[in-house]
Amino acid sequence: MATNKKPGNWRRRTQAVRGGQVRTGFQETCEPLIFTAGYAYETADEAEARFKGESPGYQYSRLANPTVTMFEERLAQLEGAPLARATATGMAAVTAVFLAGLKTGDHVVAANALFGSCRYVIETVLPRFGIACTFVEGSDLDAWKAAMRPATKLLFIETPSNPTLSIVDIAAVAKIAEDGGARLIVDNAFASPALQRPMEHGAHIVVHSSTKFIDGQGRALGGAILCHPDFLEENLQQFLRNTGPAISPFNAWLHLKSLETLELRMKQHCDNAARVAEFLAGHKKVTRVLYPFRADHPQHNLARAQMDGGGGVVSFEIEGGKSAVFKCANALELIDISNNLGDSKSLFTHPETTTHQKMTPEARAAGGVTSGLVRLSVGLEDPEDLCEDLEQALKVA
Numbered sequence: 396m397a398t399n400k401k402p403g404n405w406r407r408r409t410q411a412v413r414g415g416q417v418r419t420g421f422q423e424t425c426e427p428l429i430f431t432a433g434y435a436y437e438t439a440d441e442a443e444a445r446f447k448g449e450s451p452g453y454q455y456s457r458l459a460n461p462t463v464t465m466f467e468e469r470l471a472q473l474e475g476a477p478l479a480r481a482t483a484t485g486m487a488a489v490t491a492v493f494l495a496g497l498k499t500g501d502h503v504v505a506a507n508a509l510f511g512s513c514r515y516v517i518e519t520v521l522p523r524f525g526i527a528c529t530f531v532e533g534s535d536l537d538a539w540k541a542a543m544r545p546a547t548k549l550l551f552i553e554t555p556s557n558p559t560l561s562i563v564d565i566a567a568v569a570k571i572a573e574d575g576g577a578r579l580i581v582d583n584a585f586a587s588p589a590l591q592r593p594m595e596h597g598a599h600i601v602v603h604s605s606t607k608f609i610d611g612q613g614r615a616l617g618g619a620i621l622c623h624p625d626f627l628e629e630n631l632q633q634f635l636r637n638t639g640p641a642i643s644p645f646n647a648w649l650h651l652k653s654l655e656t657l658e659l660r661m662k663q664h665c666d667n668a669a670r671v672a673e674f675l676a677g678h679k680k681v682t683r684v685l686y687p688f689r690a691d692h693p694q695h696n697l698a699r700a701q702m703d704g705g706g707g708v709v710s711f712e713i714e715g716g717k718s719a720v721f722k723c724a725n726a727l728e729l730i731d732i733s734n735n736l737g738d739s740k741s742l743f744t745h746p747e748t749t750t751h752q753k754m755t756p757e758a759r760a761a762g763g764v765t766s767g768l769v770r771l772s773v774g775l776e777d778p779e780d781l782c783e784d785l786e787q788a789l790k791v792a
């Protein structure tokens with residue numbers, strides 16, 4: 396195996412294409428998909444040395460795999476993070492960070508506006524182990540400060556959040572975490588490292604669902620945790636190796652190769668989303684449009700300060716609540732009804748009845764999930780075709 400030369404000196408777009416690449420003796424130009432569960436040793440002595448950690452090399456793909464390692468190294472370079480560990484899904488990453496980083500008696504503070512499953516882990520799973528949680532309005536820095544306790548170990552935000560695209564000030568919340576001896580985790584699935592690198596703003600841990608924009612074509616599940624060596628050594632490493640939320644080498648290979656085009660794709664997602672948001676803002680049946688880079692977004696200055704683009708998701712409210720949304724959804728001829736996001740195909744979601752259905756009405760209200768709210772993941776189609784499809788569907792609503 397031969398590694399690439401001088402990776403540390405490359406700029407981000409070069410890292411996206413070449414970072415972490417390792418070639419086998421065949422000198423293939425494309426990164427190899429090493430699809431294996433186990434590894435053989437030349438001698439029993441070598442096996443012993445590897446298990447003792449005295450010899451480098453692989454032992455078993457639950458612990459590490461060469462293709463997975465390439466994905467981890469490339470993603471870490473793009474995020475400006477010291478290191479990454481890939482997981483089977485985004486939720487495996489979120490769950491592992493909490494279970495590896497906390498113990499009974501610890502306390503977590505999280506923003507209200509969260510992906511439903513993240514909220515479930517914090518609100519339902521953690522308390523079973525005696526870990527308390529407090530939810531705050533993400534933009535209210537005084538609420539973050541007031542929620543901090545001596546036992547607070549982890550803070551968790553998603554920015555932009557799902558589905559209301561609210562923005563949390565990463566640097567300010569990271570400072571509050573640090574002042575309280577805690578770590579800030581940022582779920583960066585909506586922006587991807589092409590648009591936002593939370594560690595540059597002081598975040599201590601980043602989690603990803605690579606299922607979304609990193610895959611970008613709705614093919615495979617994956618996730619990742621990015622952190623510093625101290626968290627890896629003290630909390631994460633043994634937890635991941637022994638509990639086994641490992642990503643398939645095949646999925647890691649897809650996501651590794653997807654990183655090569657991530658920035659190009661994100662640019663187009665942003666252009667398309669801005670165009671669709673503009674169209675929706677001018678439509679009489681649309682009462683509200685939420686897009687981070689629009690001047691009418693309540694936090695657009697903050698969005699511009701910490702993001703390089705507004706992202707590929709637009710949320711909007713249709714007058715007439717659920718029944719109007721359903722009529723519009725059922726009339727779509729191009730855009731698909733789906734709960735996924737970050738696909739090259741545009742996807743229309745009604746959060747209240749799908750992704751956020753299991754939440755209590757109070758939690759939905761706190762997260763801004765109203766009956767008329769639609770989350771539109773804007774794909775890579777021609778934006779004029781998307782606007783025309785929305786126009787004819789909104790006529791029916």
Ligand SMILES: *Cc1c(COP(=O)(O)O)cnc(C)c1O
Pocket residue numbers: 484485486487510512513553557582584585603604605606607616617618
């Ligand atoms: C999809 C998503 C997750 C969960 O990721 P999976 O890969 O589906 O497990 C977590 N956070 C956010 C913001 C997401 O969009």
